[in-house]
Amino acid sequence: MSNKPVGVVGAGSFGTAVANLLARNSDVLLYARNADTVNEMATKRLSAGQQLHERVTPTNSLEEIATKCNVLFPVVPSSGFRDLMVSMSQYLRPYHMMIHGTKGLDLRIPEEKPHDFVLSQDHVFTMSEIIKQETVVVRVGCLAGPNLASELSSGDPAATVIASPFNEVIEQGKTLLRSENFQVYGNADLRGVELCGVLKNIIAVASGILAGLGLGENSRGLLVSRGLVEMIYLGKALGGEISSFIGLAGIGDLVATTSSASSRNYTLGQKIGKGATLEQALGEMEEVAEGINTIRIIHQLAESQGIKPLITETLYKILYEDMTAEKGVNYLMRYPSNIDIDFI
Numbered sequence: 001m002s003n004k005p006v007g008v009v010g011a012g013s014f015g016t017a018v019a020n021l022l023a024r025n026s027d028v029l030l031y032a033r034n035a036d037t038v039n040e041m042a043t044k045r046l047s048a049g050q051q052l053h054e055r056v057t058p059t060n061s062l063e064e065i066a067t068k069c070n071v072l073f074p075v076v077p078s079s080g081f082r083d084l085m086v087s088m089s090q091y092l093r094p095y096h097m098m099i100h101g102t103k104g105l106d107l108r109i110p111e112e113k114p115h116d117f118v119l120s121q122d123h124v125f126t127m128s129e130i131i132k133q134e135t136v137v138v139r140v141g142c143l144a145g146p147n148l149a150s151e152l153s154s155g156d157p158a159a160t161v162i163a164s165p166f167n168e169v170i171e172q173g174k175t176l177l178r179s180e181n182f183q184v185y186g187n188a189d190l191r192g193v194e195l196c197g198v199l200k201n202i203i204a205v206a207s208g209i210l211a212g213l214g215l216g217e218n219s220r221g222l223l224v225s226r227g228l229v230e231m232i233y234l235g236k237a238l239g240g241e242i243s244s245f246i247g248l249a250g251i252g253d254l255v256a257t258t259s260s261a262s263s264r265n266y267t268l269g270q271k272i273g274k275g276a277t278l279e280q281a282l283g284e285m286e287e288v289a290e291g292i293n294t295i296r297i298i299h300q301l302a303e304s305q306g307i308k309p310l311i312t313e314t315l316y317k318i319l320y321e322d323m324t325a326e327k328g329v330n331y332l333m334r335y336p337s338n339i340d341i342d343f344i
């Protein structure tokens with residue numbers, strides 16, 4: 001496997017950062033779907049504002065990347081993930097290994113719903129589930145942790161978690177990604193680690209809102225700690241293990257994303273806190289903020305499953321109904337809560 005290039009599918013901010021990390025150890029093929037973008041990447045050696053490592057070769061061909069690479073890192077937003085897997089599936093074989101970096105969920109509602117239809121976990125999928133549903137790939141994993149693309153591209157010290165039930169996926173991920181400035185931890189709880197990356201985006205949006213309202217570090221500390229409890233509560237209900245949430249992919253990523261203007265979810269929240277509507281805030285952003293879609297999905301799931309994630313529900317009202325950000329904060333502050341930790 002070592003002489004083969006490694007494939008990264010998706011050349012946005014994170015796909016490009018992952019390609020550059022991998023290029024420290026291997027040749028890399030980086031797929032972008034737009035042929036003009038690929039030509040420009042090849043000539044200017046730039047992708048998503050980042051300089052491309054000399055060992056990264058851009059490609060526009062899914063067939064080429066699947067044929068030449070045994071290990072593939074799909075890193076596209078969750079909204080395009082299933083379509084991508086459907087398009088790629090004809091080129092994929094059981095010997096492929098896939099480690100995705102996408103921090104979102106996929107919602108599949110039947111076109112013809114029975115009159116008593118209730119949305120359940122059977123309609124909400126993580127990206128590893130999509131890979132297994134749409135392709136013949138078996139050895140699947142994910143990559144999650146405090147990995148802000150802008151900081152990775154500056155070469156700052158950082159670390160990630162490779163999660164998979166297959167030890168060989170974890171070991172392969174470590175071999176490919178580990179370098180002087182980049183550590184890689186392993187975790188067998190694939191679902192839990194995927195959910196960490198997905199759910200922390202909700203709390204990042206909330207943190208941005210607090211910042212947009214001009215609130216300080218005490219309120220952020222309160223949010224991060226209650227946010228972690230909510231992530232664990234939801235994560236457990238959706239099949240993750242508590243221990244993953246208190247590791248690098250959980251608390252580690254939560255801290256990074258709730259305190260950085262480099263986070264798109266935080267930035268979007270900040271715009272809302274300053275008074276923008278969701279439509280206005282989205283209109284000002286060029287990159288994906290997965291938390292917006294995740295809040296909608298968790299709201300629908302919570303409603304039908306009888307679970308009550310307080311922060312997520314309040315965010316839903318701010319983003320999709322007519323609650324103001326100030327009212328949302330007042331509502332949360334008045335909510336009667338008195339047990340600090342109730343999940344251990």
Ligand SMILES: NC(=O)C1=CN([C@@H]2O[C@H](COP(=O)(O)OP(=O)(O)OC[C@H]3O[C@@H](n4cnc5c(N)ncnc54)[C@H](O)[C@@H]3O)[C@@H](O)[C@H]2O)C=CC1
Pocket residue numbers: 009010011012013014015016032033048075076077078079080081083084101102103104147148149150286287288290
């Ligand atoms: N940017 C970051 O710091 C990090 C992002 N992530 C996650 O990585 C995923 C991707 O995020 P970014 O790269 O930042 O997004 P981005 O908004 O910078 O770029 C997304 C890229 O995916 C491409 N794309 C979308 N659908 C596609 C499809 N069907 N086929 C091929 N290409 C497609 C777009 O053309 C675009 O180039 C998200 O789920 C995000 O949560 C995870 C860790 C860090």
Ligand SMILES: O=C(CO)COP(=O)(O)O
Pocket residue numbers: 103145146147148149201204253256257262263264265266288289290
């Ligand atoms: O997940 C991330 C860092 O680990 C990136 O977060 P954003 O998608 O909010 O930029």
